[in-house]
Amino acid sequence: MKEAVRIVVIDDNPGSLELLSTALTRPGVAVHTALTPVDGLEVVRKLRPQLVITDLVMSGMSGLDVLQQVVRFDPSIDVLLMTAHYTTETAVEAIRNGAADYLQKPVKIAHLRERVARLLASTEQRRKLTAALLDDQDSDFEGMIARSSPMWHLxxxxxxxxxxxxxxxxxxxxxxxxxxxxxxxxxxxxxxGQFVVVNCSAVVETLFESELFGHVKGAFTGADRDKTGLLELANSGTLFLDEIGDMPLSTQAKLLRALQNQEFLPVGSLKLQRANVRVVAATHHDLRVSIAEGKFREDLYYRLSMVELSVPPLRERREDISLLARHFAQKFGREFHKQVTGLTPRALIVLERHTWPGNVRELEHVVGRACMMTDNVLLDVEDLPPGLIAQNGPEIEEPRQGISPLADQERRIVEEALREAGGNQSEAARRLGIGRDALRYKMKRHHL
Ligand SMILES: Nc1ncnc2c1ncn2[C@@H]1O[C@H](COP(=O)(O)OP(=O)(O)O)[C@@H](O)[C@H]1O
Ligand SMILES: [Mg+2]
Incomplete structure (x- = not known):
């Protein structure tokens, strides 16, 4: 039989507790309640639930302390915080500290159910991933293929x-x-709203502002009609500022003002336009260096970097190479009407040795080109670019300097233990026969 889902709800308000419990209880879901954080934590230790829902402000101990203790007890347990004082900043801060979600009180039941379902689904997904890892199946997150732990963290x-x-x-x-x-x-x-892309490096500087903010007819020579800017198109949606590091300084100042005031003036216009957008900015530059060089505004950096995510280069997650290569081989195989299903182990070894300065895009090109060349089911070394074979060919010995082989092996073993334990550190430590602190030390050392 399928194991029941266990949820522990902690709230010092009996009415609210009752409401949540009724809203979430159903066949296959057991909801346990506690009126104090201390009682709640005791139930958590005893039951090891999949999910803990806790109020933020309670007498004695805050929800953030509950979060900290649960995460320390078992990081695989999701913690959802509820608060009457929701702000984007505190939500982001709580999530940075390990919270799985952060909801505004009074909680709307339908909303709560949806978010809880989503959280439980994602734990389920993680479990599936673990299974997939063991038998080398493809697994993706929103179209991104990966099996390395830094990517699944991301x-x-x-x-x-x-x-x-x-x-x-x-x-x-x-x-x-x-x-x-x-x-x-x-x-x-x-x-x-829509997802609107602004490619900050492709636009000619003089046209940038009219692209971004739009313009009115007659605003400048050649402006023979009104033009809607990308910012307005993105209203209620997402503005994706790609290669933000290349944005001209003068535009940076105007963008910052538009984001702060949530309104802006199209070029040549006196009528303010609303701009309620979420912003995702991407860059391959280190913006702190750009700031030091006077090429990027510090205030804009702080406005944009409320959350910073970093996507590791492919050479720091070599486990993903074979998965991605096979994915691309099958994709291009279909595209070119060929029978390609994957790569030979020899070819994979060559790809895994390469340092991939162009990352996944370069791998995609290499595999695409190989698919074009071949008439076989499996891509082989001969189908790869000669330059790449010369550098990483199967006859070349593994380099001995750099990473010590022992450290490399240790990293792999620790990773495997964590994977098999479904990310549960206590469990992984137990399997390895070492203490949790020792495990933590090793994880830190290997950047896991
Ligand atoms: N994890 C991944 N799984 C599948 N395809 C990927 C993955 N990462 C990148 N790609 C593909 O690699 C190419 C480059 O990715 P892109 O997002 O354009 O990189 P960037 O914007 O960082 O330069 C795209 O074709 C993209 O679809
Ligand atoms: Mg890009």
Whole structure:
């Protein structure tokens, strides 16, 4: 039989507790309630629920302390905070500290059910992922293929932050998947408006402001009719500022004002336009360096970087290479009407050795080109670009310097233990026969 879902609800208001319990109880879902944080934590320790729902402001102990204790006890338990004092800033802060979600009180029942269902589904997804990892199935998050832990960390953060953010800054080298991250944030945010892309490096500086803010007829030579700007198009939706580091300084000042005031003037116009947008900005530059060089405004940086996400380069998550390569092989195989289903182990070894300065985009090109060349079911070394084979060919010995092989092995073992324990650190430590602190130390050391 399927194991029941266990939820623990903690609230010092008996009425509210009763309401939540009734709203969530159903066949297969057991809801346990507690009127004090201390009692609640005791129930959590005893039952090990999948989800804890707690009020933020209670006498004795705050919901944030409850969160901290639950996360310390078992980080795989989701904690949902409720508060009458919802602000985007406190929501983001709570999520940074490990909360799974943050809801405004009084909680609307339908909304609560939906969010709880979503959280439980995502735990379910994680479990599926663990299963998938063991037998090497594809698994994706909003179209992103990955199995490395830094990427699944990123996905969890995207899922949690999406309903709450006003602005997110996405870092990452070219080709790492920043566009996909931006789209995932938009799709999971429930906004009603459009996803509008502003490519800050492609627009000619003089035309930038009219692109972004629009203009009225006669605003400048050549403006022969009114033009709607991208900011207005994105109203109630998401404005994706791609390569924000390349935005001209003068435009940066105007953008900041528009975001702060939630309104702006089209070029040549005296009529203010509303701009209620969520902003995702992406860059491959280190903006702090750009600020130091006087190329980027510090105040705009702070406005945009309420949440910062970073997409790791492919060479720091080599576990993803074979998964991505097979995914692209099948995609291009279908596209080119070929029988391609994957790659030979030899070819995969070559790809896994490459450092991928162009990241996933480069891998996509290499596999696409190989699919074009081949008539076989599996792509082989000969189908890869000669330059890439010369650098990483199967006859080349694994480099011995750099990472010590022992550390490499340890990293793999620790990762595997965490995966098998479904991310539960206590369980992983137990399986490895070491203490939790030792495990934490190793995780830190290997950036897990
Ligand atoms: N995790 C992933 N799974 C599948 N495809 C990916 C993944 N990451 C990137 N891609 C693909 O690689 C290419 C480059 O990604 P993109 O988001 O444009 O990178 P960036 O914006 O960081 O330069 C795109 O074709 C994208 O679809
Ligand atoms: Mg991009």
């Amino acid at each position: 996905f969890a953060m995207i899922q949690r932050i999406a309903p709450h953010y006003r602005s997110v800054l996405v870092h990452g080298e070219t080709g790492t998947g920043k566009d996909l991250v931006a789209k995932a944030l938009h799709r999971l945010s429930d906004v009603t």
